[in-house]
Amino acid sequence: MTVPRPRPRRPQRATGAPTSRGPVWLFDLDNTLHAASRAIFPAINAGMTQYIIDALGVSRDQANHLRTSYTQRYGAALLGLTRHHRIDPHDFLKVVHTFPDLPNMVYAERGLARTLRALPGRKIVLTNAPEAYARAVLAELGIERIFERVIAIEHMRTRSRWRAKPDRAMLRETLRRAGASLADAILIEDTHGHLKRYRQLGIQTVWITGHLPARSPSLRLSGRGRPHYVDHRIRSLKSLQTGLQSGRLRHTG
Structure with missing residues (x-):
């Protein structure tokens, strides 16, 4: 079995100091950009x-x-x-x-590419999945070129060990390599445990629930509200723009 061949990669930005002010969107992949729970x-x-x-x-x-x-x-x-x-x-x-x-296993919101392109700032995928899979899914969704880079679990390694979300040192290093600051980062995730751990670093957090199964324990835990470590709760990625306009999310650009 082979993973569908991903599209050619876009050039990656150089590492170092932040390249610009403004939001740096860190998108989880599964159950955030598509409904992974379905298949x-x-x-x-x-x-x-x-x-x-x-x-x-x-x-x-x-x-x-x-x-x-x-x-x-x-x-x-x-x-x-x-x-x-x-x-x-x-x-x-x-x-x-x-x-x-x-191709028959990927489900996503209608108008996903248009929604993502409308967001100001830089966009990065941050996933505990492997790169080949992540790029194949993004290609099926038609959104791979929207992201300046895909940070998959292979890129979270140190010399001595494998790392993954919600490791804090990994996120700090990830942002450093991307030339982004914690103050500018906005993490969009379905996994509330990752949001909780990373909110302690001072980044903004968005909990997306629209792709979670109806019987998800995390949904029962929080009811219709949001935990204290979640800055903005949404069902659809279309609501991110509303979060910026309403002031629920800071826009530092």
Whole structure:
């Protein structure tokens, strides 16, 4: 199986000091830019469980427990697997994120590209998924060229270990390399645990809930309101522009 060939990459901005003032939008990918829970997440979860069964020789119940517990503890199942087991991380990422039928598995808001282009400032994808998968999804959505860079889990590594959201040191380094400041960053995420941890760094946070399953525990927890670490809660990305206009989100440009 092969991942659909992504479009050619756009040149990346040089690292160093911030290149400009103004919002730097950090978009999560799954359940933020598209509705991953409809088809892709079930397939990824099944693929991870089967990979763990095959690699570690454990039962399906044990494999599911490892997958979910490592995700909760480390932010990504991969991190737990590489720290506690002999797992080839690159093979794991490739196997569980490869979908021959990807075009029929991607669902997104109508007018997504137009909505994103209308936002002022720079736009970056920040995802715990692998780069090949992320770029394939963005290409299917027709929005890859809107983002100046895609920061995937392979780019979050340090010399000694793999990292993932919500690691704080990783985010600081990510923004430094992008020439962006914490004060200018706006994180759009469906995972409230990531928003909570990163809000403590002083960045602005937007919780998008429109792609979450109706029975999501996080939705039941917060009801119709928003947690204290969320600056703006939205169902649709179209509401980001409203957040800027209303002052719920700071626009420093």
